[in-house]
Amino acid sequence: RKEVEQDPGPFNVPEGATVAFNCTYSNSASQSFFWYRQDCRKEPKLLMSVYSSGNEDGRFTAQLNRASQYISLLIRDSKLSDSATYLCVVNQYGNKLVFGAGTILRVKS
Amino acid sequence: ETGVTQTPRHLVMGMTNKKSLKCEQHLGHNAMYWYKQSAKKPLELMFVYNFKEQTENNSVPSRFSPECPNSSHLFLHLHTLQPEDSALYLCASSQDRGLVTGELFFGEGSRLTVL
Numbered sequence: 001r002k003e004v005e006q007d008p009g010p011f012n013v014p015e016g017a018t019v020a021f022n023c024t025y026s027n028s029a030s031q032s033f034f035w036y037r038q039d040c041r042k043e044p045k046l047l048m049s050v051y052s053s054g055n056e057d058g059r060f061t062a063q064l065n066r067a068s069q070y071i072s073l074l075i076r077d078s079k080l081s082d083s084a085t086y087l088c089v090v091n092q093y094g095n096k097l098v099f100g101a102g103t104i105l106r107v108k109s
Numbered sequence: 110e111t112g113v114t115q116t117p118r119h120l121v122m123g124m125t126n127k128k129s130l131k132c133e134q135h136l137g138h139n140a141m142y143w144y145k146q147s148a149k150k151p152l153e154l155m156f157v158y159n160f161k162e163q164t165e166n167n168s169v170p171s172r173f174s175p176e177c178p179n180s181s182h183l184f185l186h187l188h189t190l191q192p193e194d195s196a197l198y199l200c201a202s203s204q205d206r207g208l209v210t211g212e213l214f215f216g217e218g219s220r221l222t223v224l
Contacts, residue, residue: 032208032211033211034211044152045215049210049211089211091211094208097208097213098151101149101150
């Protein structure tokens with residue numbers, strides 16, 4: 001089993017749609033969780049942290065389900081500019097950030 | 110100006126060449142990293158330096174040789190590479206190890222092609 005697993009997509013959605021991605025992780029003792037965004041031919045950038053109680057930042061909502069060992073990212077009212085690859089990142093073993101391979105989102109007009 | 114700059118942005122080299130990738134961070138961070146990004150694969154951590162000392166080497170082949178002369182500069186020396194080493198090499202920096210905030214600041218990468 002991969003340490004951090006994501007559906008590669010692509011998810012093709014129209015503008016204004018709501019889309020959600022999940023990410024599963026293998027180590028139940030993982031301590032912290034993050035979503036990064038990587039635009040085409042650009043570097044990854046931190047999008048948001050994922051807190052145990054769930055958290056929201058504008059149109060983006062992140063949630064953690066420790067029992068099932070997954071995190072999710074929900075994007076409401078998708079914009080063309082949301083098109084990117086979304087990387088799930090998990091602090092496994094307390095001393096290492098492990099990246100997923102990413103989920104591609106394409107928002108179309 | 111980006112906080113982390115990498116040069117060159119593109120590099121083509123033969124298997125017998127020797128070249129170096131350079132990274133400089135202007136953020137005052139103490140930790141620096143080399144990652145490898147291949148198509149459809151997760152970012153692979155290669156090396157970690159904290160306060161100029163190498164703290165992690167993820168079983169990287171010796172044909173990749175890192176150098177960290179100070180907390181702001183990081184090099185990756187390349188020699189006798191293989192075609193499968195073709196990838197995007199990303200440098201990153203963070204305050205401490207970024208394990209709490211999860212925030213790594215990446216450069217735009219050096220795209221390497223080995224012929």
